Every structure is written in C-alpha cells, then in structure tokens.
Amino acid sequence: MSILVITNRKGGAGKTTVSVNLAAEFAAKGQRVLLVDLDSQGHCAVGLGVKIEAGQATAHDIFTQPNMHILDAVQQTTIPNLSLLPANPAFQHHSSGHDEKCLARALSHESIALQFDLVIIDTPPSLDNLLLNALSAAHWVLVPYVPHPLSFEGVRQLVRLLFKVISKINRSLKILGFLLVMTANNIRQHKQITEQVTKQFGALRVLTGIRTDIKLAEAFAANKPVRFYAPKSRGAEDFAELAEMLSSLIKK
Numbered sequence: 720m721s722i723l724v725i726t727n728r729k730g731g732a733g734k735t736t737v738s739v740n741l742a743a744e745f746a747a748k749g750q751r752v753l754l755v756d757l758d759s760q761g762h763c764a765v766g767l768g769v770k771i772e773a774g775q776a777t778a779h780d781i782f783t784q785p786n787m788h789i790l791d792a793v794q795q796t797t798i799p800n801l802s803l804l805p806a807n808p809a810f811q812h813h814s815s816g817h818d819e820k821c822l823a824r825a826l827s828h829e830s831i832a833l834q835f836d837l838v839i840i841d842t843p844p845s846l847d848n849l850l851l852n853a854l855s856a857a858h859w860v861l862v863p864y865v866p867h868p869l870s871f872e873g874v875r876q877l878v879r880l881l882f883k884v885i886s887k888i889n890r891s892l893k894i895l896g897f898l899l900v901m902t903a904n905n906i907r908q909h910k911q912i913t914e915q916v917t918k919q920f921g922a923l924r925v926l927t928g929i930r931t932d933i934k935l936a937e938a939f940a941a942n943k944p945v946r947f948y949a950p951k952s953r954g955a956e957d958f959a960e961l962a963e964m965l966s967s968l969i970k971k
C-alpha cells in the first residue's frame with residue numbers, strides 16, 4: 720500500500736481538486752483507493768457527493784480517540800474502488816494535539832493494507848500538526864501550486880519543512896513532484912514560476928501541469944470527479960495523463 724499526501728500551505732492551490740480527481744483516476748485503473756480528508760472544510764465529501772451525517776465517525780476522530788479503528792469511519796462512495804475517510808466539519812484544527820504519529824499509527828493497521836492499494840491524503844492550507852501527521856504517515860508528497868507571484872516562496876517554505884520531516888520524522892517520505900495547476904502555457908508569469916521551481920528543485924520533479932478548465936470547477940459543484948462530469952474535457956484528459964505518469968513513478 721502506498722500513501723500519497725497532497726499539500727501546499729497556500730489556500731486555493733488546487734489540493735482538493737487534485738486529491739479528488741487523482742483518487743478517481745487511480746480507482747478507475749483498478750486500484751483500491753482510500754481518500755483521507757484532513758481538512759475540516761470537508762471539501763472531499765462535496766467533490767464526491769458523499770453526505771456526512773451529524774455525529775458520524777470521521778478522520779479527525781483519530782486525534783481525539785486514540786483507540787478508534789479507522790475503518791469505522793470509512794465510507795463507500797458511488798465510485799467503484801473509491802472510499803472516503805471524511806473530515807469532521809466541526810473539528811478545530813488547533814485541537815489536533817502534538818503527536819505527529821496519530822495518523823501513521825491509524826493507517827498502519829493491517830486491515831487497511833488488506834483493503835486498500837493507495838491512500839491519498841488531502842490536507843488543510845496550514846503548517847500545523849495535521850500536516851505533520853500527513854507527512855509522517857506518507858511515502859510520497861505531491862505539491863500542487865498556482866502561477867501566482869507569491870506561490871514560489873510558499874513552495875520554498877514547504878520544501879524546507881519537507882526536508883526537516885524527512886531528516887527527523889519520516890525517512891521514507893519522498894517528493895513525488897511539483898504540479899502547476901490552472902496553467903496556460905502562453906502566459907509569461909506561468910513560465911517564469913515554473914522556471915524558478917525547475918531551477919530550485921530540478922526538472923525531474925516538475926510534472927506536466929493541469930490546465931485551467933472551468934469543467935473542473937463545475938464538476939466539483941456537481942459533486943463528481945471530472946472524468947464522470949465531462950469525460951472529454953481538458954481537465955479529464957490532464958488528470959488521466961497525470962495518473963498514468965504518477966503510477967509509473969510510484970511503482971519505482
């Protein structure tokens with residue numbers, strides 16, 4: 720079982736769009752996928768059309784109920800092979816405590832490895848204990864970023880944290896890549912920021928981006944991954960290609 724975390728502390732950087740659509744692509748390839756929503760905004764459930772009942776078990780219970788079994792909170796979605804560990808919309812992010820291994824412990828239960836091939840973790844836009852938990856549990860980290868002048872500095876700060884986590888908490892964590900989202904190749908600023916990221920982190924780590932496509936936003940509002948909402952759209956094409964490329968990287 721591989722664990723992939725999608726993160727960028729910047730809000731609106733495409734984390735949830737990437738998490739939901741990649742999860743759907745890998746599920747369509749036959750992988751049994753568990754999407755974990757650590758962001759109390761609860762957007763993964765929205766993007767997948769999953770209803771969360773008041774009082775039901777959630778991903779955030781891991782931080783308040785150490786003996787909870789994660790499978791009690793897992794919900795099937797209507798998409799074959801895709802399950803969701805939903806967020807608790809009432810969870811206060813500062814109440815996740817100081818133990819950065821809660822999620823790693825919860826995911827290390829052998830029943831999880833038996834039931835899932837891939838775990839994808841969507842994170843909140845913050846550098847806090849929730850993010851440390853995601854990074855401590857993961858094998859891979861994927862960083863979506865937007866073509867905005869401040870974006871590069873945010874990515875740099877995040878990479879500093881990643882190196883700290885790799886050296887002190889989780890030696891098996893590897894950077895899968897940086898993914899420019901909402902791109903248009905002909906805009907100079909987009910090229911500049913990708914050049915900055917390439918120069919700093921190496922061309923191998925810079926993945927082919929996800930183009931701007933209103934269908935991705937519409938799909939989200941329609942509570943569906945784009946491959947079901949608009950299968951012929953640019954967004955669907957880009958996510959299919961991304962999943963294909965990441966599959967081979969994750970296998971290596």
Ligand SMILES: Nc1ncnc2c1ncn2[C@@H]1O[C@H](COP(=O)(O)OP(=O)(O)OP(=O)(O)O)[C@@H](O)[C@H]1O
Nearest residue numbers: 730731732733734735736844901930931932935936
């Ligand atoms: N490639 C794209 N083309 C067009 N719209 C996009 C694209 N990617 C994301 N969006 C839209 O941009 C907005 C922000 O995306 P998203 O919610 O995925 O970001 P996020 O990083 O998860 O945000 P937050 O930090 O609040 O969790 C959403 O309205 C989404 O539909």
Ligand SMILES: [Mg+2]
Nearest residue numbers: 734735758762
């Ligand atoms: Mg989000």
